[in-house]
Amino acid sequence: MMEKKVNAIDVRNVTKIYTSGNTQTKALKSANLTIYDNEFFTLLGPSGCGKTTLLRLIAGFEDITEGSINLFNQEIVNLPPNKRPVNTVFQQYSLFPHLNVYENVAFGLRRLKKDASLVESRTFEVLELVQMKEYANRKPNQLSGGQQQRVALARALAPEPKVLLLDEPLSALDLKLRQAMRFELKTLQRETGITFVFVTHDQEEALTMSDRIAVINEGEIQQIGEPEQIYESPSNKFVANFIGEANLLSGVCKTPGENGVCELDTGHELNLFVPPHIKQNDKVTIFIRPERIKIEKSSKDKSQLSISEFTYLGNAATIQLKSNNQLINVNLPIEDLKVFKKDDYVDIHFPKESAQVID
Amino acid sequence: MQTKNKKTKFRYVWNFPGFGGWTAIFFGFLYIPIFILVCYSFNSSKFAMIWTGFSFRWYAKLFSNDDIQTATINSFIVAFAAAPLATIIATFSALALVRGGEFRFREFSSGLITLPLMVPEIVTAVATLIFFASLGINLGLINVIIAHTVFCIPFAFMPIKAALEAMDPNLELAARDLYSDKTSTFKTITLPLLTPGILSGFMLAFVISIDDFIITLMVAGGGATTLPVYIYSMVKMGVSPEVNAVSSLMLAFSIFIVTLYWFFNRKIKN
Numbered sequence A: 001m002m003e004k005k006v007n008a009i010d011v012r013n014v015t016k017i018y019t020s021g022n023t024q025t026k027a028l029k030s031a032n033l034t035i036y037d038n039e040f041f042t043l044l045g046p047s048g049c050g051k052t053t054l055l056r057l058i059a060g061f062e063d064i065t066e067g068s069i070n071l072f073n074q075e076i077v078n079l080p081p082n083k084r085p086v087n088t089v090f091q092q093y094s095l096f097p098h099l100n101v102y103e104n105v106a107f108g109l110r111r112l113k114k115d116a117s118l119v120e121s122r123t124f125e126v127l128e129l130v131q132m133k134e135y136a137n138r139k140p141n142q143l144s145g146g147q148q149q150r151v152a153l154a155r156a157l158a159p160e161p162k163v164l165l166l167d168e169p170l171s172a173l174d175l176k177l178r179q180a181m182r183f184e185l186k187t188l189q190r191e192t193g194i195t196f197v198f199v200t201h202d203q204e205e206a207l208t209m210s211d212r213i214a215v216i217n218e219g220e221i222q223q224i225g226e227p228e229q230i231y232e233s234p235s236n237k238f239v240a241n242f243i244g245e246a247n248l249l250s251g252v253c254k255t256p257g258e259n260g261v262c263e264l265d266t267g268h269e270l271n272l273f274v275p276p277h278i279k280q281n282d283k284v285t286i287f288i289r290p291e292r293i294k295i296e297k298s299s300k301d302k303s304q305l306s307i308s309e310f311t312y313l314g315n316a317a318t319i320q321l322k323s324n325n326q327l328i329n330v331n332l333p334i335e336d337l338k339v340f341k342k343d344d345y346v347d348i349h350f351p352k353e354s355a356q357v358i359d
Numbered sequence B: 001m002q003t004k005n006k007k008t009k010f011r012y013v014w015n016f017p018g019f020g021g022w023t024a025i026f027f028g029f030l031y032i033p034i035f036i037l038v039c040y041s042f043n044s045s046k047f048a049m050i051w052t053g054f055s056f057r058w059y060a061k062l063f064s065n066d067d068i069q070t071a072t073i074n075s076f077i078v079a080f081a082a083a084p085l086a087t088i089i090a091t092f093s094a095l096a097l098v099r100g101g102e103f104r105f106r107e108f109s110s111g112l113i114t115l116p117l118m119v120p121e122i123v124t125a126v127a128t129l130i131f132f133a134s135l136g137i138n139l140g141l142i143n144v145i146i147a148h149t150v151f152c153i154p155f156a157f158m159p160i161k162a163a164l165e166a167m168d169p170n171l172e173l174a175a176r177d178l179y180s181d182k183t184s185t186f187k188t189i190t191l192p193l194l195t196p197g198i199l200s201g202f203m204l205a206f207v208i209s210i211d212d213f214i215i216t217l218m219v220a221g222g223g224a225t226t227l228p229v230y231i232y233s234m235v236k237m238g239v240s241p242e243v244n245a246v247s248s249l250m251l252a253f254s255i256f257i258v259t260l261y262w263f264f265n266r267k268i269k270n
Helices: A051-059 A101-111 A116-129 A145-157 A175-192 A203-209 A227-232 A237-242 B002-009 B019-040 B057-063 B066-099 B106-117 B121-135 B141-166 B169-177 B182-211 B214-219 B227-236 B241-269
Strands: A007-020 A023-036 A040-044 A066-071 A086-089 A163-167 A195-200 A212-217 A220-225 A247-255 A260-264 A269-272 A283-288 A294-297 A306-312 A317-323 A326-332 A346-349 A356-358
Touching: A007 A051, A007 A195, A023 A051, A023 A066, A023 A195, A023 A212, A023 A220, A040 A051, A040 A203, A051 A066, A051 A086, A051 A163, A051 A195, A086 A145, A086 B169, A101 A116, A101 A145, A116 A145, A116 A175, A145 A175, A175 A195, A175 A203, A195 A203, A203 A227, A212 A227, A212 A237, A220 A227, A220 A237, A237 A247, A237 A283, A247 A326, A260 A283, B019 B241, B057 B241, B066 B106, B066 B141, B066 B182, B066 B227, B106 B141, B121 B141, B121 B214, B141 B182, B141 B214, B169 B182, B182 B241, B214 B227, B227 B241
Parallel strands: A040 A195, A040 A212, A086 A163, A163 A195
Antiparallel strands: A007 A023, A007 A066, A212 A220, A247 A260, A247 A283, A260 A269, A283 A356, A294 A346, A306 A317, A317 A326
16 A cells, blocks of 8 residues: 555546526536546445536536546546547446447447457457356347346446446346445456446445545535545534434533543533534534444433334344433444343443544 | 225226227228228229129229329339438438437427428418429429428438437447447447338338328329329229229238338337
8 A cells, every 4th residue: 555546537626517498507516536546436425416427527428517637647528438548337238239249348449440359359358257258149138137237347348448437337236136246346346457436326335345435415525535434434414424324413512622522412421532623612513323332221310311212133233212302323232132122221331432523 | 895896897998888889880980991992992893883703803904004104103203202301301300309419499490390290281282382383393293202301201200209219328428438439429329229210210201102192282293193193083083993903002002111110110119
């Protein structure tokens, strides 16, 4: 990790406005990000957040409203899609229905005017890579969804693009296949060494496959970071809620500063880092993951927290604690399943570093 | 159970009393006259409505009738000129309107192209006649070809537009993404995928042109008589078995073309 990182894609102040009639929609608002060479980079966000727009801008399918996009330090905004050394895997695969698998995969190489022998060897090479060699003569409509997916992948990989763009490629597959393909995609990326830019709304997909993730909402990039970073220290409430489960507890800051103290509305006092812009007696929101909270038995006179919901999951349980107006979600490990039951009074504690003041 | 039966009684249209009978009457009314016409074309009697025996006599007579042959050739010349021209214009219109992005009057133009389908044909016919007369264009068969090209455009346009709208626009983007420029994308992706639609548009235009009577009657001068116009002039002198024979041949030809049309139409949907 000490080697110098090469910038594959630089997105600088990119804004995209869709105009239809008199209404304008801002799909992207001055987005900035850098994707490094050889990286599995994921654009994650809810539908309509602008992640697909950004991908289409990189591919050249949309005209940019403002800003610039560089590919290996070369400006590509003014190039048509066929002049950009990037290839796309489409959500619905979009295989050419009148061409067989071989011709689909060879399409890009033929357009690049490669030698006939090279076209053939490279086409079979990528078909081998996605284990579709024996289907070379089939038409796309004779293939299952998973097979079409592989062909779409092979077609995009065949011309050896500098960057591969993937637009929710797994969303049309069923669950089992999707989980298997996650693994395969990740392996494929490592083996080929091609930079992958992967668009998804599925946080699990993003966390399991990515080297880094950019979380996008309403056309703005919320946070960029490695999966652990995004999960453990989300930069705002949106990221905290969108990725995994989160408790956002309200409280008041008692002592500001690096070794600050906040008091939750439940009466618990916490020692934690308080960001400099928060002053004494300011209202704060504290973020903590349900699996970080430990509970122990207490009694009615000592604690206001009681178990209001108890959901058995087989290998664990999720419980909801209630106090005044706050609900706190806690994941209960398997060894505690028998210890607690509904309406028990409990006390909570958690490691200092797992709680965080959040905007 | 009683209430359930009441509810489900009229769920399907064929559960209505008399549905089968009415349907039979309806189809009978549509097709029995045509069926009888075809039967009587094989009648050996020279009176159209008296059956005396089976013969190909009137078909043989048709093929020795120079006027009918000239009219048939005229009809084919017109259809083979007008249908391709209409199809080409319709293809470009559909491409501009469906794939041309947002531009002013797009919806309006699309409506304007199909509007002639709703205009009474006699209005179009008179208007076309006045148009040619006032400009002094009198080129015989060419007048007919021009008129047919114009009114065949909406018929060719509709299946082509439908085929284009059914085509995933991402296919063209995928081709562009794979280093294909606009021209070769059109040649390798758009056109091959649009071919069934274009062919079915062509078939429809062709049948409409072959069958047209009103506009042709107005526009066609001497020597530019097409088959339907000639048949009409024959009928004016009395329905002869010859008319039955020539009508039957036209019917057979139209059915053949329409069959092709459906065949290509089905291909679009797959």
